[in-house]
């Protein structure tokens with residue numbers, strides 16, 4: 001048995017009830033708050049772990065991804081040290097395309113950016 005699985009089983013044996021649904025279903029996963037995706041290489045403080053059933057944990061995964069992308073994009077110098085932002089953006093496009101599109105510049109913003117950078121229409 002791997003270290004992660006052993007840690008999960010030990011944690012769940014001590015914390016049996018899901019923090020979201022109150023134990024209607026036994027906890028089977030560890031919910032990380034704030035989400036691990038916020039941290040470079042997904043290394044988060046251990047003290048922010050809570051028992052969760054799979055359904056409840058999965059229910060918040062899209063929102064965790066949205067928050068992580070926003071936080072990482074807001075810190076250009078430190079937000080993508082682990083090189084995972086591009087993959088997170090692809091996942092966001094698959095899971096929540098309406099949010100992904102909201103990160104893209106409008107046609108007006110693109111033209112303004114192009115003017116600022118000296119790029120003219122039709123130029124390659």
Ligand SMILES: [Zn+2]
Nearest residue numbers: 018021053056
């Ligand atoms: Zn639950």
